[in-house]
Amino acid sequence: MTVVLKKPHKSARKPKGDGHLRRGEILAAAERIFIAEGYAGATIRKIADAVGVSSTALYMHFRDKDQILMEISNDAIERLLTLNIEIAAQPIDPVSRVRLMLEAYMKFALDNPNTYQLVFCSTGEHISQDKIADTLELGDRCFEKFSEPVHQIAAQGRLRSGSAVQAAEVLWSGCHGLVSLLITKPSRGWSDQDQLMKVMLDGLLYGLVTD
Amino acid sequence: MTVVLKKPHKSARKPKGDGHLRRGEILAAAERIFIAEGYAGATIRKIADAVGVSSTALYMHFRDKDQILMEISNDAIERLLTLNIEIAAQPIDPVSRVRLMLEAYMKFALDNPNTYQLVFCSTGEHISQDKIADTLELGDRCFEKFSEPVHQIAAQGRLRSGSAVQAAEVLWSGCHGLVSLLITKPSRGWSDQDQLMKVMLDGLLYGLVTD
DNA sequence: GAGGGACACTAAACGGGAATCACCCAGTCG
DNA sequence: CGACTGGGTGATTCCCGTTTAGTGTCCCTC
Numbered sequence: 001m002t003v004v005l006k007k008p009h010k011s012a013r014k015p016k017g018d019g020h021l022r023r024g025e026i027l028a029a030a031e032r033i034f035i036a037e038g039y040a041g042a043t044i045r046k047i048a049d050a051v052g053v054s055s056t057a058l059y060m061h062f063r064d065k066d067q068i069l070m071e072i073s074n075d076a077i078e079r080l081l082t083l084n085i086e087i088a089a090q091p092i093d094p095v096s097r098v099r100l101m102l103e104a105y106m107k108f109a110l111d112n113p114n115t116y117q118l119v120f121c122s123t124g125e126h127i128s129q130d131k132i133a134d135t136l137e138l139g140d141r142c143f144e145k146f147s148e149p150v151h152q153i154a155a156q157g158r159l160r161s162g163s164a165v166q167a168a169e170v171l172w173s174g175c176h177g178l179v180s181l182l183i184t185k186p187s188r189g190w191s192d193q194d195q196l197m198k199v200m201l202d203g204l205l206y207g208l209v210t211d
Numbered sequence: 212m213t214v215v216l217k218k219p220h221k222s223a224r225k226p227k228g229d230g231h232l233r234r235g236e237i238l239a240a241a242e243r244i245f246i247a248e249g250y251a252g253a254t255i256r257k258i259a260d261a262v263g264v265s266s267t268a269l270y271m272h273f274r275d276k277d278q279i280l281m282e283i284s285n286d287a288i289e290r291l292l293t294l295n296i297e298i299a300a301q302p303i304d305p306v307s308r309v310r311l312m313l314e315a316y317m318k319f320a321l322d323n324p325n326t327y328q329l330v331f332c333s334t335g336e337h338i339s340q341d342k343i344a345d346t347l348e349l350g351d352r353c354f355e356k357f358s359e360p361v362h363q364i365a366a367q368g369r370l371r372s373g374s375a376v377q378a379a380e381v382l383w384s385g386c387h388g389l390v391s392l393l394i395t396k397p398s399r400g401w402s403d404q405d406q407l408m409k410v411m412l413d414g415l416l417y418g419l420v421t422d
Numbered sequence: 423g424a425g426g427g428a429c430a431c432t433a434a435a436c437g438g439g440a441a442t443c444a445c446c447c448a449g450t451c452g
Numbered sequence: 453c454g455a456c457t458g459g460g461t462g463a464t465t466c467c468c469g470t471t472t473a474g475t476g477t478c479c480c481t482c
Contacts (some may be wrong), residue, residue, distance in 0.1 A: 022430080040337070044469060054432050056471085059431095065469065076388045121332055123395045126251070160417065162410040166402045170389065170411045177388020178381065184334045197418075199373040200381045206371065207418025208410075233459080255440065265443085265461050272459095276440065 012100065023061045025051050031072045038114045039122075043071065066127050069118060070135055076115045077138045080108050084145040094156075095148035095209055099201055101146050102175045106197050109179035121180055158210045167208050172206050234272045236262050242283045249325045250333075251374065253280065261355055277338050280329060281346055287326045288349045291319050295356040305360035306365075306420055312357050313386045317408050320390035332391055369421045378419050385415050 019136040029050035034042040044065050048055040082102045087097055088156045119139065124132055147168045154164035162170070178200050182193060190196065227382040240261035255276050259266040273279045294315045296401035298308055320327040330350065335343055358379045373381070389411050393404060401407065 034343070038334075038336070040468095043467085045467090051256040053430095055469090056433080057431055059470075069314035117334075120392070121395060123249075123328075157348055161413055162406065163402070166407060166410045167414075169402055169407060170414055173388040173407075174385035174390045174411065174415070175388065176392055179384065180332070180391060181384045184332060191374070191380055195373065196377060196384075197382060199377045200385065202372055203378075203381055203415055203418035204385070205418070207416070251439095254438090255436085264459095266440090268460055268464080270441075 022051075022053070022057075026053075026058055026061055026068065026199065027071060030068045034069055034072060034114055035112075039069065039118055049200070063131070066131055068129075073115045073119050074134050074138055075163070076108075076112050077119060077142065079086060080105065081138060081142050081145065083108070088145055088148060094152040095205060095211075097149040098146070099170065099205060102151070102171060102201060103197065105146075105172075106175050106179045109176075109183065110137055110193070114184045117183060120176060121184070143168070143172065153209055160208055160210055163210070170208065171204055174200060233262075233264070233268075237264075237269060237272055238282060241279045243336050245280055245283060245325055246323075250280065250329055252313065274342070277342055281338075281342060284326045284330050285345050285349055286355065287319075287323050288330060288346065291316065292349060292353050292356065294319070295353055299356055299359060305363040306416060306422075308360040309357070309364070309382065311414065312360070313382060313412060314408070316357075316383075317390045320387075320394065321404070324394045327390070328394060331387060332395070338392065355377070364420055371419055371421055373419070381419065382415055385411060 026047065030042060030047045033046055033050060042065075044058055045055045047068070049059055051057075056063075058068070064070075069098040084101050087100045087104065090097065090100070092100075111122070119135060147164070150171065151158060151164045154167065159167055175197075178196060181188075182190060182196075237258065241253060241258045244257055246263060248257075253276075255269055258279070259269055262268075269276075269279070273282075295312050298311045298315065299307065301311070303311075320331070330346060358375070361379040361382065362375045364370060365378065366421045370378055386408075389407060392399075393401060393407075
């Protein structure tokens with residue numbers, strides 16, 4: 001059969017991203033869109049278009065949409081965990097460590113609002129358990145790292161009330177509440193963000209910890 | 212004209228709910244489903260089926276799905292506002308009022324998790340502004356009612372740091388953080404809910420207010 | 423060189439969401 | 453009687469995530 005110049009079935013077919021390469025391209029495009037437009041805005045088709053590939057192609061590299069976004073989120077949370085580990089290594093008193101970690105946490109949330117919402121503000125009910133297992137484990141490790149200095153404070157007998165675990169959970173959830181409201185209700189007339197974070201931290205730490 | 216038994220075109224067509232009646236039926240069914248299955252689970256089709264009517268019929272009485280669920284949520288928030296007004300009327304010191312209101316708030320959240328999430332945990336970006344205007348106004352009125360005793364405390368010079376508005380926002384968002392995490396991450400191993408709420412309230416009030 | 427996989431990729435389709443369209447039917451009123 | 457009205461409908465549209473069946477291309481072996 002003569003190799004007649006059969007016009008290439010679809011002229012602009014992507015040159016076979018060599019597997020791993022394409023995977024990275026997809027993640028990059030997905031991250032860009034997800035950061036800009038959030039979970040609902042980061043459509044499979046939009047991501048595929050951005051990569052220049054058919055929407056079906058994404059399923060070559062990822063099980064489904066959630067896996068793509070969870071992978072992105074996991075990278076982000078890993079950065080948060082790294083921050084916590086760095087702070088944990090600093091030779092300062094545990095209360096300062098707690099404060100630094102919570103400040104880093106809130107800054108992370110405000111810098112990555114869509115990731116933060118996906119991980120910390122959604123029930124994840126429609127997401128099968130194995131898919132978010134990594135994320136949950138990373139989140140747990142973050143909380144464990146944060147709990148360490150709180151336990152140290154408790155061991156020093158400086159907890160005004162409640163157990164170390166309760167104090168850690170309250171400190172965390174208090175800061176979570178502030179940033180989650182700042183993120184989800186930006187149009188509300190809030191006081192200055194930095195001042196609010198300071199009042200929250202001062203209030204909680206003063207209220208929970210004696211010196 | 213003899214009332215001949217003409218078989219009713221579609222045997223099971225609902226007997227013309229007389230407008231306002233049908234509206235109530237839809238709201239009731241929607242509330243039931245929404246409470247049981249949340250925002251995503253409360254499908255237009257499911258609601259319509261529960262009422263025994265075609266999905267299109269819902270658009271006779273409501274602009275869209277969000278209007279139905281916002282109307283339900285508004286009813287709930289109105290109950291919360293009523294609670295706040297009742298507490299505001301009690302002849303007790305402002306700190307107790309603040310505590311009672313926050314306790315009622317958290318109890319409300321845990322008792323109405325789906326409504327709470329819809330109103331306080333979602334960005335409401337895809338919802339046109341006029342649709343949530345009522346909800347926003349109700350929410351603001353709740354916050355205003357809650358702010359009153361905080362301002363009284365500030366007027367007594369008993370605020371440890373920050374302005375009255377900042378203190379109110381921090382108190383609110385701290386409690387919001389706790390209940391929103393309890394709602395969205397129920398599988399996490401939390402300490403006892405009541406104790407957590409107490410630690411949060413004690414901590415924040417002690418940290419923000421002097422006596 | 424010619425098979426034949428394996429693999430990246432694709433078009434087309436599916437099912438299920440919200441929302442719209444054009445139409446229909448039963449009363450009511452002039 | 454006849455037109456109007458308002459609740460109601462089935463079919464349709466559009467978009468979503470996902471599945472299926474098939475296509476093009478590379479590489480490895482004979």
